[in-house]
Amino acid sequence: MTPILDDATTRHLDALAADPRTHVSVVAPGGYGKTTLLHHLAAVLGATVHTGSFGQVTGDVLLVDDVHLLDDADLAGLRESAARTRLVVAARPWPRSAALAGLLDLAQEQLIPAPFTKEQVRACLPAGRRTEALAEFVHTETGGVPGFVARLARTLDGQKPEVPVAALAEFRPELARLDDDVLRFMLAADAGVGLHLDLLVDLLDRDAAAVGEIVEAARSTGLVGTAGALLPIARRAIRALVPVERRVWMRQRLAELQLARGGQVLALVRPLLGTGIGGDAAATAFEAAAAEALPVDPALSARLYEAAVTAGRPPLQVGARRAEALALAGDLDGALRLADEVITTESAARRRHAAGVAAAALAHRGQLFRSAQLYRWSGAEEGKHFATLGLLGIGDLADARELAAKTSSDGPPTSLSSALTLMTNGLHESVAGTPTTALSMMVRAAGLLEPVGRGVLLPDSPAALGALLALHYGELSTASSLLDRAVAAGTGGAPLATRHQLLRTWITMVRGNLTAAAEQLTALRGTHLEPRDWLFAVAMELGVARRAGDTNTLGRAWLQAGEALLRHPMDLFTILPLGELMVAAARLREEARLSAHLDQARTLLKELGDPPLWATPLWWGGLHAAVIADDAEVAGEHVEAMERAAAKDEQFGMVAAAGRCWVELMAGKVDPDAVEDAARGLHAAGFTWDGARLAGRAATRTSDRKAMVRLLDCARLLQGKPVARRMPDEPSDVPAVTLSERELQVAELVVSGLTYKDVGDRLFISAKTVEHHVARMRQRLGAASRSELLSQLRTLVGSPGARG
Numbered sequence: 093m094t095p096i097l098d099d100a101t102t103r104h105l106d107a108l109a110a111d112p113r114t115h116v117s118v119v120a121p122g123g124y125g126k127t128t129l130l131h132h133l134a135a136v137l138g139a140t141v142h143t144g145s146f147g148q149v150t151g152d153v154l155l156v157d158d159v160h161l162l163d164d165a166d167l168a169g170l171r172e173s174a175a176r177t178r179l180v181v182a183a184r185p186w187p188r189s190a191a192l193a194g195l196l197d198l199a200q201e202q203l204i205p206a207p208f209t210k211e212q213v214r215a216c217l218p219a220g221r222r223t224e225a226l227a228e229f230v231h232t233e234t235g236g237v238p239g240f241v242a243r244l245a246r247t248l249d250g251q252k253p254e255v256p257v258a259a260l261a262e263f264r265p266e267l268a269r270l271d272d273d274v275l276r277f278m279l280a281a282d283a284g285v286g287l288h289l290d291l292l293v294d295l296l297d298r299d300a301a302a303v304g305e306i307v308e309a310a311r312s313t314g315l316v317g318t319a320g321a322l323l324p325i326a327r328r329a330i331r332a333l334v335p336v337e338r339r340v341w342m343r344q345r346l347a348e349l350q351l352a353r354g355g356q357v358l359a360l361v362r363p364l365l366g367t368g369i370g371g372d373a374a375a376t377a378f379e380a381a382a383a384e385a386l387p388v389d390p391a392l393s394a395r396l397y398e399a400a401v402t403a404g405r406p407p408l409q410v411g412a413r414r415a416e417a418l419a420l421a422g423d424l425d426g427a428l429r430l431a432d433e434v435i436t437t438e439s440a441a442r443r444r445h446a447a448g449v450a451a452a453a454l455a456h457r458g459q460l461f462r463s464a465q466l467y468r469w470s471g472a473e474e475g476k477h478f479a480t481l482g483l484l485g486i487g488d489l490a491d492a493r494e495l496a497a498k499t500s501s502d503g504p505p506t507s508l509s510s511a512l513t514l515m516t517n518g519l520h521e522s523v524a525g526t527p528t529t530a531l532s533m534m535v536r537a538a539g540l541l542e543p544v545g546r547g548v549l550l551p552d553s554p555a556a557l558g559a560l561l562a563l564h565y566g567e568l569s570t571a572s573s574l575l576d577r578a579v580a581a582g583t584g585g586a587p588l589a590t591r592h593q594l595l596r597t598w599i600t601m602v603r604g605n606l607t608a609a610a611e612q613l614t615a616l617r618g619t620h621l622e623p624r625d626w627l628f629a630v631a632m633e634l635g636v637a638r639r640a641g642d643t644n645t646l647g648r649a650w651l652q653a654g655e656a657l658l659r660h661p662m663d664l665f666t667i668l669p670l671g672e673l674m675v676a677a678a679r680l681r682e683e684a685r686l687s688a689h690l691d692q693a694r695t696l697l698k699e700l701g702d703p704p705l706w707a708t709p710l711w712w713g714g715l716h717a718a719v720i721a722d723d724a725e726v727a728g729e730h731v732e733a734m735e736r737a738a739a740k741d742e743q744f745g746m747v748a749a750a751g752r753c754w755v756e757l758m759a760g761k762v763d764p765d766a767v768e769d770a771a772r773g774l775h776a777a778g779f780t781w782d783g784a785r786l787a788g789r790a791a792t793r794t795s796d797r798k799a800m801v802r803l804l805d806c807a808r809l810l811q812g813k814p815v816a817r818r819m820p821d822e823p824s825d826v827p828a829v830t831l832s833e834r835e836l837q838v839a840e841l842v843v844s845g846l847t848y849k850d851v852g853d854r855l856f857i858s859a860k861t862v863e864h865h866v867a868r869m870r871q872r873l874g875a876a877s878r879s880e881l882l883s884q885l886r887t888l889v890g891s892p893g894a895r896g
Contacts, residue, residue, distance in 0.1 A: 102132075105129070105132055105133060105136070106136060108133070108201055109133055109136040109137050112152060112153075112178055113178070113200075114178070114200045114201050115174060115178060115179045115180070115198050115199045115200055115201070116133070116179070116180040116181075116199055116200075116201045116202075116203065117180075117181050117182070117183070117196045117199035117201075117202045117203070118130065118180075118181070118182040118183075118202075118203045118204075118205070119182070119183055119184070119185055119196065119202060119203075119204055120184070120185070120204060120205045121184055121185060121237075121311060121312045121313060121314035122184060122239070122266070122312065122313045122314040122315075123237040123238060123239030123240055123313075123314035124205040124206075124207075124237060124238055124239070124314060125205050125238040125239065126157065126182035126183075126205065127141070127157055127182065128238075129182070129203060129205065130155050130157055130180065130182050133155065133180055134155050137153050137155075139151060139153050139154075139155055140155065141155045141156070141157055142154070142155065142156045142157065143156070143157045143158055151177070152177065152178055153177065153178040153179075153180065154170075154173065154177050154178070154179055154180070155180040155181075156170065156179070156180075156181045156182070157181075157182045158182065158183065158184075159181045159182065159183045159192065159195065160183040160184045160186070160187055160188070160192060160312075162192075164189065164191040167189070167191040167192055167194075167195050168191060170195055171191075171194060171195050171198065174195075174198050179195075179198065179199070181195065181196070181199075183196065184312040184313075185308070185311070185312050186305075186308040186309050186311065186312035187305075187309065187312075205238070207235055207236030207237055207238070208231070208236040208237075208238055208241055209231075209236065210227055210228065210231045210236075211227075212236075213227050213230050213231045213234075213236060213241050213245075214226075214227035216230075216241050216242065216245045217230065217245050217248070218245065218246075218248065221248060221250070221251060223251060225253060226248070226251060226253060229253035230244050230245060230248075232324065233255060233323070233324045233325045233328075234323060234324075234325050235317060235323045235324075237314050237323065239314070240314070240323070240325055240326075243259050243262050243263075244256075244259045244325065247259040247262075255325060255328055257332070259325070260325075260328055260329045260332045260333065261333075263325075263326070263329035263333060264333055266313065266315070267329065267330070267333055267334065270313070271306075271309065273296055273298070273306045273309075274306055274309050274310050274313070275334075276295070276296060276342070277292065277296065277306050277307060277310050278310055278315065278316065278322060278326075278330060279330065279334065279338065279339055279342040280292065280295055280342060280346060281310075281316060281320060281321060281322045282322055282327055282330050282331065282339065282342075283342060283343050283346055283359075283360055283363075284359050284360070285320075285346060286319065286320045286321060287307070287319065287320040289303060289304075291346070291349055291350070291353075292306075292307075294349050295345065295346060295349060307320060336367070340364060340367050340369055343360050343361065343363065343364055344364065344369065344373060344374055344377060346360050347360045347361050347373075347377035347380075347381075348373055348376075348377065351376065351377065351380055356384055357377055357380050357381050357384065358381045358384040358385055360377075360381075361377045361378060361380075361381035361396070362381065362385075362392070362396075364377075364378075364399075365395060365396065365399055368402075369403060370402070370403045370404050371403060371404060372404060374403040374404075375400045375401075375403035375404045375405040376400075376405075378396050378397070378399040378400035378403055378405070379396075379397065379400040379405060379410055381396050382394075382396035382397040382399075382400060382410075382413065382414075382417065383413065385417075386413070386416070386417055386420070386547055387546060387547025388546070388547065390416075390417045390418075390419075390420035390421040390547070390585055390586070391417075391421040393417035393420075393421075394414060394417035394418045394421055394423070394426075397410050397413060397414035397417060398414070401414075408433070408434055408437055408439070408440040408441065409440075409441050410441075411430050411431075411433060411434040411440060411441075411442075411446065412430075412431065412434050412440075412441065412442035412443070412445040412446035412449065413442065413445070414430055415427045415428075415430035415431040415434065415446055415449045415450075416445070416449045416549055418430065419449050419452060419453055419549050419585075419587065420547065420549055420585035420586060420587070421585070421586055422585070422586030422587055422589075422620070424453040424456060424457070424587065424622060427449055427450075427453050428450055428453050428454075430446070431446040431447070431449045431450035431453070432446075432450060434446035435447055435450065444469070444470040444471055444472065445470070445472075447466045447467070447469050447470040447475075448466070448467060448470045448472060448474070448475050448478075448549070449549060450466050451463045451464075451465075451466035451467040451470065451475065451478065451479075451482075451551065452478070452549045452550065452551045452587075453587075454466065455478070455481075455482060455551030455552065456551065456587050456622045456623075456624055456625075457622055457623045457624065457660075458623045458624050458627075458659070458660035458661050458663065458666075459661070460482040460483075460485045460486050460661070460663050461482070461486055463478075463479075463482045463551060464478075464479040464480075464482035464483050464486075465479075467479035467482065467551075468495070473499060473509070474508070474509075474512060476495055476496075476498065476499045477499065477512040477513065477515065477516045478512075478550075478551050479495055480492045480495050480496050480499075480516050480519075480520075481515070481516065481519060481551060481552060481557075482551065483495065484519050484520070484523060484664065484700070485663040485664045485665055486663055486664070486696065487664065487695070487696035487697075487699040487700050488699075489523065489524075489699060489700055489701070492520070493520075496516060496520065499513075499516075506544075507540045507541065507543060507544050508540075508541065508544055508545075508548060510537075510540050511537045511538075511540035511541040511545075511554060512537070513537075514533045514534070514536050514537035514540065514554070515533070515534065515537040515554040515557065517533055518530045518531075518532075518533030518534040518537060518554070518557070518558070518561075519534075519557065521533060522561055522703065522705050522706065523700050523701065523703045523705075523706070524701065524703070526741070527561065527565050527704075527705045527741060527743065528743075530561055530705065531558060531561050531562060531565065531567065531570065534554045534555075534557055534558030534561060534574075535554075535558055535570065535574065537554035537558070538553070538554040538555040538558055538574050538577065538578060538583070539577075541553070541554060541555075541581075541583055542577060542578070542581040542583060543581070545578075545581060545582070545583035545584060546581065546582040546583065546584075546585060547585070548583075548584065548585075549584070549585065549587075550583075550584040550587075550588060552588070552591075552665070553578060553583050553584045553588050553591075553592070555574045555575055555577065555578030555583055555592060556575075556578070556588065556591050556592060556595060557665070558570070558571070558574045559571040559574050559575050559592075559595045559599075560595070560665060560668060561705060562574065563595075563598065563599070563602075563668060563709075564667075564668070564705050564706060564708050564709055565705060565708075565743060566743060566746055566747065566777040566778070566779070567777070568599055568602070568603065568777060568778030568779070569778065571595070571599055572596070572599055575592050575595055575596045575599075576596070578592050579592050579593065579596070587622070590616060590619060590621065590622075590625050591624070591625055591628075593612070593616055594616060594625055594628045594629060594632070595628075596612070597609050597612040597613055597616065597632060598628070598632055598668070599778070600612060601632055601635050601636055601639070601781075602778065602779050602780075602781060602782070603778055603779070603780045603781070604639075604780035604781035604784065604811065606636050606639055606640050606781075609632070609636050610636050610640075613629060613632055613633060613636065616629060617629055617633075623656070623659040623660040624660055624665075624666070626656050626659070626660070627656045627657065627659075627660045627666055627669050628666075628668075628669050630649060630652045630653050630656045630669075631653070631668075631669030631670075631672040631673055631676075632669075632672070633645070633649040633652075634646060634649045634650065634653065634672060634673065634676040635672045635675075635676070637649055638675060638676055638679060639781055641840055641841070641843065643841060643846065643850075646676060646679065646680065647680065649676075650676060650677075650680055650682060653673055653676070653685075654685055657673075657686075657689055661692075662689050662692040662693050662696065663696070664696060664697075664700070664706055667693060667697075667706055667707070667709050667710055668709045670686075670689060670690070670693055670709070670710065670713070671709035671710050671712055671713025671714075672709075672713060673686060673689075673713075674686060674690070674710075674713035674714055674716075674717045675713050675716045675717050675720070677717065678716070678717035678718075678720040678721050679720055681856065683717070683721075690710075693710060694710075697710070704736075704737035704740070704741070704744060707733070707737075708734065708737065708744065708747060711730040711731075711733050711734050711747075711751075712730075712734075712747055712751070714726065714727075714730045715727050715730040715731060715734075715751050715754060715755075716754075718730065719754055719757075719758060722758065722833055724755065724758045724759065727751075727754065727755050727758060728755050730751065731748065731751035731752055731754070731755050734747050734748035734751050735748045735751075735752070746770075746773045746774065746777055747774075749766070749769065749770040749773060750770040750771070750773065750774055750782070750783075750786055752766075752770075753766055753767050753770045753786060753790065754786065757789060757790055757793050758833075760793065762790050762793050762794040762796075762799065762803075764790070764794070764796070764799040764802055764803060767786060767787060767790040767803060768787065768802070768803065768806050770783075770786060771783040771784065771786045771787040771790075771806055771807070771810060772806070772810070774786065775810045780810060780811070780812075783810045784807045784808075784810040784811045785807075787803045787804075787806040787807035787810060788803070788804065788807035789836070790803050791803035791804045791807065792831050792836060793831075831869065834855075834865065835865055835868070835869055837855060838851060838855065838862055838865040838866065838869075839869065839885045841855070842862075842866060842882070842885065843882060843885050847859075848862040848863050848866070849862075866881070869881065869885070873885075
C-alpha cells in the first residue's frame with residue numbers, strides 16, 4: 093500500500109519535476125512515505141531511485157533515498173555533483189551530520205510528509221471495512237504514520253478493532269536494526285519514563301547531550317512521538333517481540349533509580365506482578381510500590397506485598413502493612429491472621445501497627461472491648477481515639493474519659509488527627525451533652541476525613557456514627573448527606589463501604605420506599621457481611637417485611653436474627669437494629685428471644701446516664717412492640733421516657749407526640765388534630781411510613797366518619813397517593829366503623845394474601861376463629877362480596893408496602 097497522494101500533492105510534485113533547476117529534499121521519520129514520493133518523481137522524470145552508494149553520476153537528475161546513511165565522502169560527492177546535476181534526495185531527520193546538513197541546504201524545495209488524517213486512514217482501509225470506528229482505531233494505534241497504517245490495514249481481521257499478530261511481526265526487522273541505546277530508550281518509554289532526562293542519563297549511562305541524540309534517533313524511526321512516548325502499535329510490537337526478561341530488567345532498573353531519587357515506582361513495578369522476578373532489589377521495589385498503592389488501591393497493595401515476599405522479603409517484615417492492605421481491601425480474615433502472627437512474634441517489625449489493624453478488624457466484628465485493648469496497646473495517638481470509641485460503645489464511660497484525657501495534642505493538626513478528635517468529642521457529646529452539638533461535630537469530622545479517609549483503616553467512620561445520631565434524632569436529610577459524601581469519597585475503604593450502604597438503605601426503608609430498600613438489601617446481602625453489618629441487614633430485612641406485610645419473609649428472616657445477635661455482642665452502635673428487632677419479635681411472639689439483649693442494652697444505656705439520643709430507638713421500638721402485644725402499661729412507660737427527653741430537647745417532641753397518640757389509640761381515644769399533627773411531624777422528619785401508619789391506624793379506631801375520612805386522606809397523602817376530591821357534605825365510600833386490634837391483625841394478614849389457616853398459624857388461633865373475625869368484619873362493613881370486603885380492608889389498613 094502506498095501513501096495517498098491527493099490531487100494538490102500530485103500537481104505540486106509534477107510541477108517540481110517539470111522545473112530542472114530545482115533541487116528537492118524529502119525529510120521525515122521512518123514510515124512517512126519518503127520512498128513513495130521519490131518513486132513518484134522518478135516515474136515522472138523517467139529516472140531511477142538509488143539507495144546507498146550510487147556510483148557514477150549520469151543523466152540530468154539524480155534521485156537518492158536514505159542519504160542519512162551515507163558517509164561524509166559520499167555526501168561530499170553528491171554536493172559536488174549538484175553543480176551539474178539536479179538532486180532529489182530523501183533522509184530521516186536524524187542522524188544529521190554537518191555534511192548531510194550542507195547537502196540538504198542546497199534544496200530549493202523541501203518536502204515534509206505529514207501523518208495521515210483520519211479521513212486518509214479511512215481511505216486506506218479495505219473496501220467494506222471503512223467504518224468510522226475502525227478508522228478511529230487505526231488512526232489512534234498508528235498515530236497516522238502512513239507506513240504503519242498500511243501494515244495494520246492490510247492485516248485487519250474483518251471489522252474487529254484489534255491489532256493482529258501479523259501486523260506486529262512486520263516490526264521485527266526495524267527493531268532488530270535499532271542501536272542498543274535507542275532500544276533501551278524505547279524500553280524505558282514503554283515503562284512510561286517519557287522525557288525524564290535526569291533518569292535517562294543514569295539509565296543509559298550517557299551525558300545529557302548524548303541522551304538527547306539517542307532520543308532524536310528514536311524519533312527518527314517514526315516509532316516515537318515528539319513527547320518521547322511510543323506509538324500504541326510500537327508499544328505492542330515491543331512487548332510482543334522484545335524478550336520479556338529484557339523488559340522486566342529495564343523496569344526493575346528504573347525502579348531502583350527512582351527509589352534512589354525518592355520517586356514513585358508503582359507504575360513501573362505493577363506490570364512486574366506475576367513475572368516471578370526475585371532478589372533483594374525486586375523485593376524492595378515491590379514493597380515500595382505496595383506502600384504507594386495502599387491509599388488508592390488496597391487490593392493491589394496486598395498483591396504487591398505478597399510479590400515482595402515471593403521475591404525474598406521475610407514475611408514478618410512486611411506482615412503489618414500487608415495486613416493493613418488486606419483489611420482495607422475487605423479481607424478481614426486474612427488481615428487478622430497476618431496481624432496476629434506479627435503481634436505474637438517479638439522479633440517482627442511494626443508489631444504495634446499490626447495491633448491497630450487487628451483492633452479495627454475486631455471492631456467491625458463487634459468485639460469492641462478486645463478492639464479497645466489492642467488500640468491502647470498499640471500506643472498510637474490514633475489508637476487512643478479509636479479505643480475511646482470502643483469504650484463508649486460498651487458503656488465504659490469512666491475509662492473512655494480517662495483515656496481521652498491522656499490523648500496528646502502535641503502533633504501537627506492534620507486533617508486526620510483533627511477529624512479523629514472531633515469524632516471522639518462528638519461521641520462524648522452525644523452521651524453527656526446536647527444532640528445538636530454532637531451531630532455538628534460528627535458532620536465536621538466527616539468533612540475533614542473525606543480527602544484523606546480512603547486509605548485510612550477505621551473501626552467506624554464519623555459519617556456512619558453521624559448518620560446513626562441523625563437517624564436517632566430524626567434528621568434523615570443530614571444522615572443521607574453524610575452517607576452520600578462518605579460513599580463518594582470512599583472513606584474507610586471496603587470495610588466501611590458496606591456499612592455506609594446499609595445505613596443508606598435503612599434511610600430508604602424508614603422513608604417508606606420499600607421496593608427500593610428491598611432491592612438494595614438484596615444486592616448487599618450478595619456480598620460478605622461482617623457481624624455488625626449482618627445484624628443491620630437482618631434487622632432491615634425484618635423491617636421491610638413487616639412494613640410490607642410480608643409475613644412469610646418476616647418468619648424466614650427471624651430465623652437469622654438469633655444467630656446474628658449471637659455473633660455480635662450488644663453495644664451502643666446497635667441500638668437502632670435492636671429497636672427494629674423488638675417490633676418483629678412482638679409480631680412473631682418471640683419476645684423471649686430478645687430479653688437478654690434488651691437487658692444488656694438497658695444496662696449499657698444506664699451506665700452512660702441514659703442518653704436520650706441513643707435510647708430513642710429503643711423507646712420507639714418498645715412502644716410499637718407494646719402496641720402489638722396490647723400492653724398499654726409498657727407502652728405508656730416508653731412514651732413517658734420520650735416525653736422526658738422532649739422536655740429537654742424539643743426535637744424529641746416529634747416522637748413523643750406520636751407515641752402519645754399511639755397510647756391514646758390503645759385506650760380507644762382518637763384526637764384527629766393531634767394525630768394529624770404527629771403524623772405530619774413524622775413525615776416532615778423523613779419517617780414517611782411511620783407517619784402514614786399512625787394516621788391510617790387512627791382512622792380505623794374512630795367512630796366519627798368525618799374524622800376517619802380526614803385521617804385516611806392524611807395517610808394517603810403521606811404515602812404519596814392521590815386523595816379523592818369531595819364536597820364538604822359528600823358521603824365517603826368508607827363506612828364509619830372501628831376495628832379491634834385483633835381484627836386489624838387479621839385484616840392485614842388476609843389483605844396480604846394469606847389463607848385462613850396461614851393467618852391462624854401466624855396469630856396462634858384456629859382457622860375457624862379467623863373465619864369468624866372475617867365474617868364479623870364483612871357484616872360490620874356491609875360488604876356484599878369477598879372482593880368488596882378486601883377492597884374496603886385495603887382502604888382501612890393500607891396496601892402492602894405501607895403498613896406495619
